Amino acid sequence: MEFKLKETFENTRHASRALIELSALEINKVLLEIADKAIANTEFILAANQKDLDRMDHNDPKYDRLLLNAERITGIANDIKNVAQLESPVGKIIDHKILDNGLDISKVRVPIGVIGVIYEARPNVSFDVFSLCFKTQNACILKGGSDAEFSNIAIVNLIKEVLQNNNINTDIVTLLPADRSATTEMLNAVEYVDIIIPRGSQGLINFVREHAKVPVIETGAGIVHVYFDKDGDVKKGAAIVANAKTRRVSVCNALDCLLIHESQLQHLNSLSSELASKGTTIYADTQSLSHLDNYPKDLLNQAEETHYGTEFLANTMSIKTVSSMEEALNHIAKYSSKHSEAIVSENAETIAKYLNVVDAAAVYANASTAYTDGAQFGLGAEIGISTQKLHARGPMALDEITSYKWVIKGDGQTRS
Incomplete structure (x- = not known):
């Protein structure tokens, strides 16, 4: 298929490679600044959120999910601060052995790379996903629903301001257009996106499962x-x-x-x-x-x-x-x-x-x-609650958005 967003995806993929060079101090500093900026800009975020709320029926079950207020923004900021305080799993040695031939083999946690998240009327997800992805040195592509369009734009702009002030490539977080065609493009962006996580209704999850070429972690409906x-x-x-x-x-x-x-x-x-x-x-x-x-x-x-x-x-x-x-x-x-x-x-x-x-x-x-919530489980925040059994299950946080690679150190060994 033709990718109208190809350049956007390429930019995010390129930006993701530099993330691995950031130190824990740099990462935590940015997260704390974003938390403070969210609180300082509460009125700005709420004004944008009100534009979204004005377009939704108060009786719609999504209304409460969409609603932001000062208390909720403070809670979001506290979750970001909690993420900053957690130890990152990136770089941890999961397993280590030295073979008889002298090869030193380690199994090491690494970022997944580029994570795409599709979600509906929950603007807090924009903060949650970014903080968890940034902590684990993953880039993220956000595809929010049209219901929360103004809220998501305001939130991502605040995040990008902090990144720019810290001389970090702002393409590590990308908010796609709210229209459905952008969803379809991301589902097929196999060269640029490593994994997609849908958060929302069963209808959204079914659509992603049926149309995605990129691997998917399902965060199913809660019956x-x-x-x-x-x-x-x-x-x-x-x-x-x-x-x-x-x-x-x-x-x-x-x-x-x-x-x-x-x-x-x-x-x-x-x-x-x-x-x-x-x-x-x-x-x-x-x-x-x-x-x-x-x-x-x-x-x-x-x-x-x-x-x-x-x-x-x-x-x-x-x-x-x-x-x-x-x-x-x-x-x-x-x-x-x-x-x-x-x-x-x-x-x-x-x-x-x-x-x-x-x-x-x-x-x-x-x-x-x-x-059943990442913050309540002591995970800082969550990127979703997986109902599948492969890779991750339940509230997904830092560990669940990492992978691993084998690192082998030798001294001239060759295999006969």
């Missing part, structure tokens, strides 16, 4: 379950369900389906009381529906098959009654997107089985799935 076991603690369960569902309803680690053991249906009103106060719409199966007599009727609906296996990204969830742990495990196996899954139980044997059997990037016992 998240909490199983409230027959030995579950009601107080813990109520807090976990409310937090997992309502803390931020539009994020991928938010609860979508509560599985409840039939012996616990008597406690369903207690488990859902905070959901009711926060206006959560519920689609419940017949058994659980009959026990939600205290729940607001205008928020209560009969569940259909389509309500299981749905990532709502809104203040909406489903409830399914199960007769056994096995039924819960089968339901999760059928509908899970392998993102985050949780159990609430006081039975150690049941917990151990759940954590062992459930196939997901993150599995929880007696804790909210809201913790």
Whole structure:
């Protein structure tokens, strides 16, 4: 295909080669300056973000993802500072051996090179991706959605100003045009882009998987379950369900389906009381529906098959009654997107089985799935949450955006 963006890709590839020569001190200095500049330019960023918000319906589930405010910008800046404080994996020796013939062989961590990230209405991703890529001496090509166009332009311009002030080639971070043709070009840029990470809806991820010639790390949709076991603690369960569902309803680690053991249906009103106060719409199966007599009727609906296996990204969830742990495990196996899954139980044997059997990037016992996040895991920030099994799984941060190479040192050895 003809690449209209060929020169852009070439410039980023060329700029990436010089990154490996930067010292840790230089890298950390730039990251700290970007964090400070983000806070100092809060009003500038928010003005750009408001232009994007003005074009979106307040009821759109993406609205909360798109929204920036002073508190969120401070949080973003703190994440960048956390990344600066972390030790880079680049240059670490993973393995080392000296062979009988005297060859000294090391397996050493290195940057991947050029990382392309495609994302929708989440302008914070622009900061997160750059900080992680820069820390690991990778160049990045950002392809944000049109929903966040003004926000992304403002953020990348601030980053480039700091790079320019530090005499670093600004082509190490590139923001592509918001139109879809730019996505298609990057997906085919095999000579210039080493790996692509899509972040967004299942539709976006499917499109990237189906059309990319560049290798892809999938960050799948989050269809998240909490199983409230027959030995579950009601107080813990109520807090976990409310937090997992309502803390931020539009994020991928938010609860979508509560599985409840039939012996616990008597406690369903207690488990859902905070959901009711926060206006959560519920689609419940017949058994659980009959026990939600205290729940607001205008928020209560009969569940259909389509309500299981749905990532709502809104203040909406489903409830399914199960007769056994096995039924819960089968339901999760059928509908899970392998993102985050949780159990609430006081039975150690049941917990151990759940954590062992459930196939997901993150599995929880007696804790909210809201913790599936790179910063919460102590990774500084995240470039995405991988739901695949090759190369990386779960929150991806510094280690996951490096590769390795073999370094062999000899003294004239030749192979017979």
